[in-house]
Amino acid sequence: MHAEVGDRLRIKGRTVGTSERHCEVLEVRGENGAPPYWVRYSDGHEALVFPGTDCQVEHRTS
Known part of the structure; x- marks a missing residue:
């Protein structure tokens, strides 16, 4: 996984009835865009x- x-x-819900969660990456703490990430929900x-594996990165567009 790579994020900036x-x-x-x-982040998809893990159980039936749990909604998706969305957050913005504020800080990348791993090397070369790797996790962990400091985020704001x-x-x-x-x-x-x-x-x-239940997480997808949506890259920002310039």
């Missing part, structure tokens, strides 16, 4: 994320 500051992550809270 400003990219968005879409759409509800405003921030967290360190180690994304799994």
Whole structure:
């Protein structure tokens, strides 16, 4: 997985009835765009994320 500051992550729900979560990458802490990422979710809270296979990167367009 590779992400840059400003990219968005879409994390799919893991169980039935759980909605997708969306967040913006604020900081890349791994080497060469690798996880972990410091992100801000759409509800405003921030967290360190180690994304799994349920996550997709939406690269920002210039």
